[in-house]
Amino acid sequence: MKLYSCWQSLASFRVRIALNLKGIAYELVAVDLDRRQQFDGAYAALNPQMALPALVLDDGTVLTQSLAILDYLDEACPTPALLPADAKGRARVRALAAMIACDVHPLTTPRVQRYLTEVLHVDDAARGAWLRHWAAETLTAFEAQVAGHPSTGRFAHGDAPTMADICLVGHAVFAVNKGLDLASAPTVKRIFEAAMALPAFAQAHPLAQPDTPEPLRRNS
Numbered sequence: 001m002k003l004y005s006c007w008q009s010l011a012s013f014r015v016r017i018a019l020n021l022k023g024i025a026y027e028l029v030a031v032d033l034d035r036r037q038q039f040d041g042a043y044a045a046l047n048p049q050m051a052l053p054a055l056v057l058d059d060g061t062v063l064t065q066s067l068a069i070l071d072y073l074d075e076a077c078p079t080p081a082l083l084p085a086d087a088k089g090r091a092r093v094r095a096l097a098a099m100i101a102c103d104v105h106p107l108t109t110p111r112v113q114r115y116l117t118e119v120l121h122v123d124d125a126a127r128g129a130w131l132r133h134w135a136a137e138t139l140t141a142f143e144a145q146v147a148g149h150p151s152t153g154r155f156a157h158g159d160a161p162t163m164a165d166i167c168l169v170g171h172a173v174f175a176v177n178k179g180l181d182l183a184s185a186p187t188v189k190r191i192f193e194a195a196m197a198l199p200a201f202a203q204a205h206p207l208a209q210p211d212t213p214e215p216l217r218r219n220s
């Protein structure tokens, strides 16, 4: 299968982690968001939303939207599971994942950044404040959901990584990149460090990708 991905794309990061956890081999096709390659004809034909990631299965089926792709991978390849066995646990994990993937991530995407700068003429300082505000608010809210919760374990739900951790790590990377200190959210920090210690997460890190610019690239 082929994963259309960009090193900077946090939605692609989620899918890379899930593929690694499941031990599924894939070919990475880099789409450069800085060069706006998501709008190029070939990619736009694949995903008319012109957003990453897209996963193209061996039979040609195109899957888009990272959470839908995670669900597909979990159904097609159930081990290790990305969701808990019980319905209440699944609801909690999906809620934690949605806080990141559905609520905060859309506020940070390139198209929203472009609208802020190109249409609303928001300057860099104000745009930075926007990003830090939503990043910090989400860290606080996520911390409140996991700190002291009986279902929180080594990871956000129990002692094995789930979709909640897959989504959380991208937000933690983003928050640190925006200058926030994870010490303000100690449970999030602990979960982030536990997850990133796993090779499946480390190898999916934005700075460890084949398309990561050389000066930034690091070994996982």
Ligand SMILES: N[C@@H](CCC(=O)N[C@@H](CS)C(=O)NCC(=O)O)C(=O)O
Pocket (backbone or CB within 6 Å): 008, 009, 010, 011, 012, 033, 038, 050, 051, 052, 053, 064, 065, 066, 067, 101, 109, 110, 111, 112
């Ligand atoms: N909800 C989508 C988000 C997809 C998305 O916005 N991807 C970003 C990169 S993380 C993108 O490609 N944006 C292109 C743009 O905004 O022009 C998902 O989870 O897959």
